[in-house]
Amino acid sequence: MVEDRRPLSPHIQIYRPQLTSVLSFTHRVTGVALSAGSLLIVAWLVAGAAGPTAYHGVLSLMRSPIGLLLLFGWTFSISFHLCNGIRHLFWDAVRGFELRTIYASGWTVVATSLVLTVGLWVAGFLFAAKL
């Protein structure tokens, strides 16, 4: 195959991971994960329109251990993808390209998305306990 003879860039294993490349990769991974998560939104809406039985089926799937684990992963994914997406929009406006700024905004994204993830779950549990 012609494709196999195309030049390759050096293999990813020989690079020392840097914050910049790790966050870039994480942005893509969380985007793909959120695409899978969008199926849950569709299920939630379709089941809601179908009636109480289907709706409660989807709810109990979400409240199962695997469901909660997936929801936790999607909470982190949406938090990270949103924060890092805003970082990308600043770059698109040609702002924040100095190396120091790139690292500062990168660590800000990491911290903010972790705080948002934990915060949303704490708020969720407090809200559920009040009901």
Added chain:
Amino acid sequence: MREIHIQSALARARGLGSAKSGSRHWWLQRVSALALAPLSVWFVISFAALLSADHRSYSEWIGSPLNAVLMILLVIVLFYHMSLGLQVVAEDYLHTDWTKLFAIIAIQFGSLVLAIASIVSILRMLT
């Protein structure tokens, strides 16, 4: 909507530009991201609050015109942004022309089906 131009004015006047779609895909991904930022915040908060709701209060919430409009907007922008993003992933990692082509078509058909299924469901619950 004002389109952004990456080419110089001279290059544009000469008509020598990208033979394909130029910066259009890139631009629409940014515009949809901008729309999705506030909509996704609204959705995550609403979704979390509704997780313990029974079917009646869920239907009341989604049946109200404001929530239905926002939800339809979210679904349209979400699946549009998703298909643009997944297309780039397919373009980067699939190196055979026909698998790339079929993957992109599948992504676009799939996103459209999911968006329409969501919108029809939301409309059915309008009170």
